[in-house]
Amino acid sequence: MIPVAFDYSRPAGVDEAVQTLTDAGEDAKVLAGGQSLIPMLRLRFAAPSMLVDLGSIGEMHGVREDGDDLVIGAMTTHDEVLKNPLIRAHAPLIAQATATVADRQVRHLGTFGGSLAHADPAGDMPSVATALDATFEIAGPSGRRSVAASEFFVDYLTSALEPDEVLVSVRVPKLAGWGTHYEKFNRVAQAWALVGVAAAVRRNNGTIEEARVALTNMASKPVRAHGVEEALAGAPATAESLAAACDHAAEGTEPTSDASASADYRTHLATVLTRRALESAAGI
Amino acid sequence: MTTISMTVDGVRYDDDVEPRTLLVHHLRDRLGKVGTVVGCDTSNCGACTVLMDGKSVKSCTVFAVQADGTDITTVEGLAARDGEMHPVQQAFHETHALQCGYCTPGMIMSAVDLLAENPDPSDAEIREGLEGNLCRCTGYQNIIKAVREAGQAMQTATAASPEPATSDAGNGVPGQQPAATAPGGPAHTTAVGEVRT
Numbered sequence: 001m002i003p004v005a006f007d008y009s010r011p012a013g014v015d016e017a018v019q020t021l022t023d024a025g026e027d028a029k030v031l032a033g034g035q036s037l038i039p040m041l042r043l044r045f046a047a048p049s050m051l052v053d054l055g056s057i058g059e060m061h062g063v064r065e066d067g068d069d070l071v072i073g074a075m076t077t078h079d080e081v082l083k084n085p086l087i088r089a090h091a092p093l094i095a096q097a098t099a100t101v102a103d104r105q106v107r108h109l110g111t112f113g114g115s116l117a118h119a120d121p122a123g124d125m126p127s128v129a130t131a132l133d134a135t136f137e138i139a140g141p142s143g144r145r146s147v148a149a150s151e152f153f154v155d156y157l158t159s160a161l162e163p164d165e166v167l168v169s170v171r172v173p174k175l176a177g178w179g180t181h182y183e184k185f186n187r188v189a190q191a192w193a194l195v196g197v198a199a200a201v202r203r204n205n206g207t208i209e210e211a212r213v214a215l216t217n218m219a220s221k222p223v224r225a226h227g228v229e230e231a232l233a234g235a236p237a238t239a240e241s242l243a244a245a246c247d248h249a250a251e252g253t254e255p256t257s258d259a260s261a262s263a264d265y266r267t268h269l270a271t272v273l274t275r276r277a278l279e280s281a282a283g284i
Numbered sequence: 285m286t287t288i289s290m291t292v293d294g295v296r297y298d299d300d301v302e303p304r305t306l307l308v309h310h311l312r313d314r315l316g317k318v319g320t321v322v323g324c325d326t327s328n329c330g331a332c333t334v335l336m337d338g339k340s341v342k343s344c345t346v347f348a349v350q351a352d353g354t355d356i357t358t359v360e361g362l363a364a365r366d367g368e369m370h371p372v373q374q375a376f377h378e379t380h381a382l383q384c385g386y387c388t389p390g391m392i393m394s395a396v397d398l399l400a401e402n403p404d405p406s407d408a409e410i411r412e413g414l415e416g417n418l419c420r421c422t423g424y425q426n427i428i429k430a431v432r433e434a435g436q437a438m439q440t441a442t443a444a445s446p447e448p449a450t451s452d453a454g455n456g457v458p459g460q461q462p463a464a465t466a467p468g469g470p471a472h473t474t475a476v477g478e479v480r481t
Contacts, residue, residue, distance in 0.1 A: 055350060108339040
């Protein structure tokens with residue numbers, strides 16, 4: 001189908017983008033890589049009055065180091081993230097999860113920031129950012145603000161971004177000394193996660209000092225598996241203690257039922273995939 | 285309307301388009317590049333795949349305005365001007381990597397993109413690399429075989445050629461310049477610079 005007609009703007013900088021959004025009102029929409037938005041426009045699930053294309057804003061591309069953090073420009077494509085040496089060295093969880101996003105063509109255009117701002121609970125990046133305690137750097141009419149991952153994801157396809165705000169970059173800690181893993185279960189023909197698990201584990205020899213676990217597609221937004229994390233703090237790094245902790249994986253989740261999986265099955269998957277993710281992350 | 289300029293298969297085109305015009309419709313309906321087909325219309329099947337600045341994209345999920353200033357290669361731009369097929373096209377032909385043929389333009393463009401990044405992929409890497417392209421009739425086996433054989437042919441051509449196959453000045457498409465082409469004379473760059481408005 002053909003999208004509803006819209007006005008189009010391609011600002012050269014973040015401030016100009018924010019000004020354009022402010023002037024256009026709440027029916028304007030940001031266009032990043034378009035790989036989620038354009039299908040929605042084509043199906044006429046969305047009909048914005050204006051698209052503000054961020055594709056020409058150089059400040060929003062690329063990855064840089066800032067002390068103990070990496071700062072990832074929101075318009076950095078999945079393909080660029082995947083090949084970036086800083087990401088591979090300091091945030092391999094992001095690289096591993098990004099490799100499972102959609103397909104080559106979509107990764108060539110789809111962006112890291114776009115997949116976060118889209119806030120699809122079945123998307124992989126939101127749970128990864130949640131597990132990493134990422135910080136979202138946002139530009140708006142009254143300046144810049146930072147939002148923690150725990151506050152950024154609000155509900156299904158809803159983030160903390162206001163209509164006149166732009167996600168500029170995402171800051172993730174380097175997590176030196178942690179093991180990480182992204183475990184995902186999906187239908188072969190489509191890369192959307194039925195359930196996914198992002199895990200990070202810090203070990204001290206035979207003991208797990210800290211674990212972080214976030215779940216994809218187990219609620220209307222990514223959720224941290226706090227029960228698992230608490231059970232693992234100070235626990236022995238054994239397969240038995242991991243398996244026991246995973247009994248808590250689905251606590252506090254609200255999985256949906258659809259044609260691909262029932263809520264009960266998703267609950268089962270969350271337990272199994274969390275165990276697998278933790279075993280890989282902890283090297284067990 | 286928005287004025288855009290893009291190079292498609294070595295020819296520059298300047299056009300006024302509605303912002304909602306999808307790249308695939310611009311290519312087919314305005315520029316006559318009907319080799320690129322619309323398949324699923326929902327960004328799943330990859331039949332509409334083209335190269336944008338050398339990288340594969342689904343042209344049903346790109347607005348023409350986003351392609352402003354880029355260099356597009358469609359399946360129609362792969363063969364040499366004398367009609368000699370690109371090694372990937374040749375391999376699809378020789379291994380009968382198609383039945384109805386509808387997915388073929390996208391399969392070929394994705395294979396060209398994959399082989400540019402990974403000239404010697406394993407079968408598993410080919411399957412992974414083509415995951416964005418769906419075929420509903422061949423069962424994929426001959427497609428995998430075609431990509432494998434094309435990769436081998438391109439490596440052989442590269443080894444035999446005094447100039448790397450990637451040196452083609454037209455669109456930077458690997459393997460586009462067959463080994464038989466005279467050094468220093470890319471087969472089809474004469475169209476570059478033509479302007480159609």
